Amino acid sequence: MASLPSATTLPELVREMAARSPGADALVVGSTRWTYAELAAQADLAADVLAGLSVGAGDTVALLAPNVPAWVPVAVGAQTLGARVDAFNTWVKAYDLDHLLASSGASVLVLADRVRSSDLLAELESLVPELGTGPGWRSERYPALRQVVVLGDRVSAGALTWAELAATAEPTPRVPAARPEAPAFVLYTSGSTSRPKAVPLCHHDLVLNAFHIGERMGVTAADRVWFGSPLFWSFGCANALVNALSHGACFVLQEEFTPAGAAELMAAESVTVAYLLPSMVDALVGSVAAEVAAIDPLRTGATIGRPEEVRRAVEDLGITGMCNVYGATETYGNCCVTDHRTPVDVRVTTQGPPLPGVEVRVVDEAGELVPAGEPGELQVRGRVTPGYLGDDAATAAAFTPDGWYRTGDRMLVDPDGAVSFVSRTTDMIKTSGINVSPAEVESFLAGHPDVTEVTVLGAPHPSRDQVVVAFVVARSPGLTPADLIAWSRARVAGYKVPWVAAVVDELPRTGTGKLARRTLQQAAAELVTARLEGDA
Template identity: 35%
Template sequence: MSENDALTIPRVLDRAARDFPELEAVVDGPVRVTYGELHGRVRAAARALLARGLEPGERIAIWAPNGLEWIVTALGAVSAGLVLVPVNTRYKGEEARWLLARSGARLLFVENGFLGNDYLAMLGAGGGGAAGRPVPDLPELTAVVDFGDRAGADIGTYADTGADTGADGGADGGGAATAGAGTGVTGWEAFLAAGRAVPEEEAVARAAAVTPGDVADVLFTSGTTGRPKGVRCTHGQDVRTYEAWCGRTGLARGDRYLIVNPLFHCFGYKAGVLACLLRGATMVLQRVFEPGETVRLVEAERITVLPGPPTVYTSMLDAPERSRHDLSSLRLAVTGAATVPVALVTRVRAELFPQVVTAYGLTESCGTVTSCSLTDDDVTVATTSGRPIEGVEVKVVDGKGEPVPAGEDGEILVRGHNVMLGYLDDPGATAEAVRDGWLVTGDRGRLDERGNLTVTGRSKDMFTVGGFNVYPAEVEQVLVRHGAVAEAAVVGVPDARLGEVGRAYVVLRPGARAAREELVAHCRELLANFKVPREVVVLDALPRNAAGKVQKSELPR
């Protein structure tokens, strides 16, 4: 395998299966698979995708929590030359429908019922749309596959280690076939069974035909207009970026990596799954972060690496269950946020992880731009996001685009192999975001004499809730859709547990009334939970400047 060939995700998986076939690859509850077995499962998924007639470059979407099926489907898709489109599990139906329509996804994978969410009902799936489509008004979508329905096929054919056979309750063995009849909704095992008609050689050939320049994924990130934009990244960009990430953070073969970051996010998929494939680390999956369960898993699985936003570590430190579990296996924490207190880094190093690094990135940069190293001191780790990874440049510029001296604040620009190809079907937004090869991040910061980057603020008014970015424009648009609301402004305010949460300021229509709880409930119906304002303040008017623009800095705090 040449160095260039290795810059595709299917080749990375081939290499992992060849070099450490007996090493445990994924732990998902009671299910454990080795790298050799993972390779076989991915091949089966790729064959099933080919059986659907999907062509290279077409897109498939996954709307499901962290799980073995998520990983197998994602790797099967990119091995078949398809493009992965993850969907946030916190999205409601309207948000997911918009993303599916925008991406033109041909196939959707869900785990219906996760956390009580009826994803199929949210989409209006299963009723047989126009021309037999599974979801009305999504003409590109040909079928929905439900991970939660595993009946209807010989599980042993695909699960060499005995997959979770008790998860479905389809005792008659026909559940998946019945679910798919006339509705466009198919069970997971029935989906895989169809792939047996495709010769394995076809799947091998498709994987071999993937090139480093092919688009591997489209991850959607919000913009100031309130609608997400699809970020296109290639196989070569993903692999090279996370080779550099692994080198900087010290992820190594034999590490046991607890992936609690959601797989629909760069932090979970790219810095998690792809990084583990590159280094031969074991992926231990946690579906939902809950501190008590996290510390239990650390002890039970001898976890060594646990990346996450700062709230993960503060919650672990304060978890009542911590003292009852042996956490001595922990070695490395990787985190990032606008502000990481020095005291937190010191405490995490003293009580949980001997090694802590911080990093900075955005979806448009494959998720990573800079990172500290294992030798950096507490102050450097807490007050900076480290130095650019291999092959990446960072400059901080003034309003004229000229670099500012070390220590001075300005706008952060990024150039290198990690900068996206562009936004999906949006050349205007792409041209605005990437100028002369430099990615305009929208963040402000400064570089020190050693090249360490400190993020000092945001050019835009985005804020981060528990590691998830929230763009106020989207929330404001939902608020004004309530019949009683005339105007709305949303800002982030400090929160001890999540870092920041949303606070909404609204002006009601003349004569209208709406309880604050009613407005929060309205948002909760249409938005993912992390986007929902935690409080609502009713004002007579929003503060504005002479040009009529809302002055958020003048809102009462």
């Protein structure tokens, strides 16, 4: 077992590992390869750049970028100055970005100019037209926002470029101003509300939780941890990244997941640990299973999913120590993890016992404890978010008066303390590991000029867990499902776009006027099946 770091903040953690093993590989992204000493220097350089923009304690730096080398040092550099980092997802359109900027109150936004076919800078310019007026601009819509810094070649007249700022800065070691109990990251997650909620995750709990996740996975300083999901999700910045850093391991980051690219990178870097989502397992097994299974050092990792999905990672991909995990953004990514040394049958059917410092309980609808082995709602206490920023009502709804987080998942705890997922007790949609709020998608679709009524729900999918399905009543007969999906794709983050939709004359209702959700669930499942058969 590794020794628990003494660091209580992320900037201190990077410095501790740089002092412990300065020449060890810390981060590999594309052609960039930094040792721990170099990563610490890059974080100091980023702190100098941001300090030059007047970032300090209490500020918020918003980071909108894919898995690029600058992501980690920018985040750690901002935190070194005592700022928090609000991680925005790169699938945003103006509709999504408007809420994120307003909710975060960010004073500085660091963003990639584009991500593949998505022009992020254009989405920002549509919200902040003042950027085109040159230096000294002020946003009427977001009064807290004072600087925009671009990672890329296309720059607005009023924006700055990270490359130019970094070229004139010098890395200056400084005493980190981050506080252990203060938020390191604020992540945005969907739930029952119509817009994403701001979830603060604090420094010390991040370090402790991720370290214990790595212990369950058997991670050591000799390991090389591959990650191909976005860093801006809790699976990334709150879990995999800090897991690697807290063990002094090398973090091998893939900017954009493709099965062939992942297999090639894992082999080239002699990866030993892999973080996988069910859709990734499906893609790897479907095209490069032999190549992944041939990577001899690859022995452990973390994934979620149904028993057959976890078993495919173990058996078809040859990752014999793959761990099954459970958690949410509110629980620092994972709160329960199987041990890599437990029998495979246990690891595919349970999500393991709670991590050290975490408590779980199962209650019935009245909030009373149920006996071991009986299902009920799982509640978590210990390393959980202190509450949603700026949303006391959502915090009160998500937590019991004595501090237990209501997961909204129906689970059971066996006599040995391992939890097992049964079903969801909420309407929240889980698609490819991402939470999607039906209420948020409904609110967005209701803005279509030809939609008079809409309901959204999730339906089972063989590799994505669930997909978003929309039923709409149209104002005019010309609206088609394809029109609705195309309209959505141009205006909202891709994971919120209905995977399939139907235009109906009316929504089914019960005799008391309530939506007939059972009827809709059956219809949604049939729509998904029809599309899958049509795509085959």
